[in-house]
Amino acid sequence: MSAVSAGAAALRDAFLSALVALGLFGAMIGLKTEVGPTSLVLVPRPWAVAIAVAVVFAGRLALLTWRAWRPAGTPSPRRLVTAGARAGRFVAPLLLVFAITLPAYAGRYWIDLGILVLTYVMLGWGLTIVVGLAGLLDLGYVAFYAVGAYSYALLAQNFGLGFWTCLPLAGLLAACWGLILGFPVLRLRGDYLAIVTLAFGEIIRIVLLNWVSLTNGPQGISGIPRPTLFGLTFTMDGGPGSVADFFGVEPDISQRVIFLYYVIFGLALLTNWVSLRLRRLPLGRAWEALREDEVACRALGINVTTTKLTAFAIGACFGGFAGAFFATRQAFISPESFTFMESATVLAIVVLGGLGSQLGVALAALVMIGGTELFREFAEYRMLIFGAALVVMMILRPRGLVSGRTPSVSLGSSRQISADLISQGRG
Amino acid sequence: MTPPSLLEVHELSMRFGGLTAVDGLSFTARASEITAVIGPNGAGKTTVFNCITGFYRPTSGGIALSAPGDGTLALERMPGHLIARRARVARTFQNIRLFAGMTVLENLLVAQHNALMPSVVNGLLAVFGLAGHARAERAAIERACFWLDAVDLTARADDPAGALPYGAQRRLEIARAMCTCPVLLCLDEPAAGLNPRESDELSVLLRRIRDGAGGEPGCSILLIEHDMGVVMRISDHIVVLDHGRKISDGTPADVRADPAVIAAYLGEGDEDEVTESAA
Numbered sequence: 162m163s164a165v166s167a168g169a170a171a172l173r174d175a176f177l178s179a180l181v182a183l184g185l186f187g188a189m190i191g192l193k194t195e196v197g198p199t200s201l202v203l204v205p206r207p208w209a210v211a212i213a214v215a216v217v218f219a220g221r222l223a224l225l226t227w228r229a230w231r232p233a234g235t236p237s238p239r240r241l242v243t244a245g246a247r248a249g250r251f252v253a254p255l256l257l258v259f260a261i262t263l264p265a266y267a268g269r270y271w272i273d274l275g276i277l278v279l280t281y282v283m284l285g286w287g288l289t290i291v292v293g294l295a296g297l298l299d300l301g302y303v304a305f306y307a308v309g310a311y312s313y314a315l316l317a318q319n320f321g322l323g324f325w326t327c328l329p330l331a332g333l334l335a336a337c338w339g340l341i342l343g344f345p346v347l348r349l350r351g352d353y354l355a356i357v358t359l360a361f362g363e364i365i366r367i368v369l370l371n372w373v374s375l376t377n378g379p380q381g382i383s384g385i386p387r388p389t390l391f392g393l394t395f396t397m398d399g400g401p402g403s404v405a406d407f408f409g410v411e412p413d414i415s416q417r418v419i420f421l422y423y424v425i426f427g428l429a430l431l432t433n434w435v436s437l438r439l440r441r442l443p444l445g446r447a448w449e450a451l452r453e454d455e456v457a458c459r460a461l462g463i464n465v466t467t468t469k470l471t472a473f474a475i476g477a478c479f480g481g482f483a484g485a486f487f488a489t490r491q492a493f494i495s496p497e498s499f500t501f502m503e504s505a506t507v508l509a510i511v512v513l514g515g516l517g518s519q520l521g522v523a524l525a526a527l528v529m530i531g532g533t534e535l536f537r538e539f540a541e542y543r544m545l546i547f548g549a550a551l552v553v554m555m556i557l558r559p560r561g562l563v564s565g566r567t568p569s570v571s572l573g574s575s576r577q578i579s580a581d582l583i584s585q586g587r588g
Numbered sequence: 589m590t591p592p593s594l595l596e597v598h599e600l601s602m603r604f605g606g607l608t609a610v611d612g613l614s615f616t617a618r619a620s621e622i623t624a625v626i627g628p629n630g631a632g633k634t635t636v637f638n639c640i641t642g643f644y645r646p647t648s649g650g651i652a653l654s655a656p657g658d659g660t661l662a663l664e665r666m667p668g669h670l671i672a673r674r675a676r677v678a679r680t681f682q683n684i685r686l687f688a689g690m691t692v693l694e695n696l697l698v699a700q701h702n703a704l705m706p707s708v709v710n711g712l713l714a715v716f717g718l719a720g721h722a723r724a725e726r727a728a729i730e731r732a733c734f735w736l737d738a739v740d741l742t743a744r745a746d747d748p749a750g751a752l753p754y755g756a757q758r759r760l761e762i763a764r765a766m767c768t769c770p771v772l773l774c775l776d777e778p779a780a781g782l783n784p785r786e787s788d789e790l791s792v793l794l795r796r797i798r799d800g801a802g803g804e805p806g807c808s809i810l811l812i813e814h815d816m817g818v819v820m821r822i823s824d825h826i827v828v829l830d831h832g833r834k835i836s837d838g839t840p841a842d843v844r845a846d847p848a849v850i851a852a853y854l855g856e857g858d859e860d861e862v863t864e865s866a867a
């Protein structure tokens with residue numbers, strides 16, 4: 162009897178959802194504008210509406226049935242966490258081997274895509290230091306990326322410095338910018354911090370756009386030198402001093418692409434190594450403590466301001482490295498590459514991956530950047546698919562792909578800490 | 589022979605807008621003693637702690653700590669983190685503040701942050717295995733283990749702090765404070781929510797902290813507590829606050845006999861007397 166009434170309730174619920182869908186879609190899907198002989202004409206499409214409404218009805222009913230029938234005990238978070246950790250032990254080495262061997266069998270297109278993904282992996286790992294470990298919500302990470310890119314471009318253009326000299330300088334300049342930005346900003350918390358960092362990201366872009374004498378404004382900077390391999394260049398003519406000449410092989414564009422691939426791979430691994438190592442050191446532990454409870458940190462004698470600043474500066478430094486790489490890879494940069502969209506993408510990667518999880522970030526970057534590339538043929542539906550996927554993810558795994566945290570030190574056997582105990586930081 | 593004074597609070601006042609939470613309070617806490625601060629709810633006890641540990645800047649008055657080998661420090665002018673670091677005043681919180689997502693051991697290592705990482709440069713050098721970090725870390729873990737043992741949490745060292753039962757969280761917070769090597773430990777209602785057996789164990793622990801044991805030097809304690817059993821048993825000296833003012837100050841026996849204290853605790857003391865005489 163109760164099953165019957167539950168069924169009736171579910172039907173009514175689904176019917177109401179269908180009604181709402183009808184109201185929404187009636188005009189949006191049901192009417193289409195077409196160019197007529199003299200003016201625009203409205204073409205009604207009742208079938209499209211009917212299908213959309215039917216889908217909503219069936220979907221809602223299916224969801225309700227699933228909710229009613231699924232096993233009473235939801236899987237315990239602890240079991241999920243350990244299962245995740247066990248899977249992670251296999252996934253990480255597999256991904257690593259895949260990344261190392263990719264140039265051996267993949268074509269130019271795939272290597273280019275790999276470079277793009279790895280750039281975002283690196284940015285994600287850099288931002289993880291700030292957002293995941295220290296719990297400071299930074300919506301303007303692209304500022305550091307831009308500072309790194311423009312540092313290299315301008316140093317190369319004005320002083321003729323090479324990529325490998327400029328790389329540390331770009332990181333250093335970005336870190337300095339992180340400190341300058343951090344000083345006034347870190348008094349703020351939570352939403353306020355997020356808004357101000359967002360504004361700083363925009364300010365950088367607008368300065369780059371308008372300081373024409375230095376940055377060449379919207380035209381950008383072109384002819385940025387490519388990186389060299391121990392002084393050997395990757396020129397197409399295969400002249401003396403080029404890689405092709407030195408090794409006695411035919412010059413080929415793919416040599417440079419593969420080299421770039423391994424450069425960003427190395428940079429990303431460096432980022433990962435440093436942040437993994439920092440996590441186990443007092444500095445990283447202080448960041449995490451700060452995320453957990455700032456007041457307690459202060460009571461333990463931790464200088465909250467400097468600790469936050471170091472997180473900002475080190476995160477910024479890796480953003481700067483990535484920026485310098487971006488500049489040398491594109492050989493051309495303009496302020497257009499450093500919009501808020503970039504910050505949002507990197508932040509989405511970090512959040513989707515699971516705050517503070519290195520593997521999660523790598524997977525998220527692969528899915529988000531690789532995924533959007535693969536769905537290119539779907540044109541405008543790409544973003545829709547993508548948004549829907551994000552929403553589904555956040556419902557199923559609200560704490561990201563790989564949630565939970567591995568302790569930085571342990572006396573006996575180290576166990577994963579489930580995500581519901583971990584604070585996300587309040588700025 | 590009375591021990592030398594460690595903390596001198598002089599004419600301390602703290603106002604929040606129109607509300608005077610602490611009003612011209614003066615008292616002394618002596619070295620290697622347990623000084624209890626008691627008083628009804630809202631008397632201003634936590635506010636006094638917040639002033640001593642630098643979370644609030646007092647409206648007026650002075651707080652002087654005679655640090656061994658460092659002269660006298662004016663705490664009312666020091667920033668919060670330096671009070672813990674240089675003046676070595678540690679504290680716990682009335683509503684427990686642990687790093688819930690970190691393990692018990694990690695909590696104790698974060699407390700030793702300054703010993704492990706004297707400067708930022710030092711902390712960054714450690715990334716490359718320099719700056720003698722490994723040795724410092726071993727010493728820190730040893731110290732953490734000592735306090736884990738002292739508060740009986742060794743078995744749970746690798747569990748997240750947020751998953752501990754309430755009593756264990758209270759003990760962990762004390763152990764964490766002790767890992768900063770304090771000269772003065774300020775405890776804000778450490779017995780709140782403990783059962784009688786746990787309260788007894790707490791009394792033993794606090795006496796042990798005061799007297800020092802196992803190579804640890806003794807540490808003076810400033811204690812806010814509502815559990816009069818604990819207070820009367822372990823305090824060497826009691827300060828009673830009411831409405832931000834000191835109404836009594838002395839040994840447990842003195843305070844217990846003080847009519848002003850009885851009146852404050854029973855509320856409308858005179859009225860009670862009236863009804864009694866009428867009966």
Ligand SMILES: Nc1ncnc2c1ncn2[C@@H]1O[C@H](COP(=O)(O)OP(=O)(O)OP(=O)(O)O)[C@@H](O)[C@H]1O
Nearest residue numbers: 604607609627628629630631632633634635636682
């Ligand atoms: N930050 C603040 N802003 C405004 N008023 C405050 C603040 N902190 C404390 N007070 C007020 O000061 C008074 C004393 O508070 P305090 O927390 O020191 O009392 P307490 O003695 O610790 O009480 P309890 O035993 O309940 O913990 C209270 O009236 C409280 O509302």
Ligand SMILES: [Mg+2]
Nearest residue numbers: 633634635682
């Ligand atoms: Mg209080």
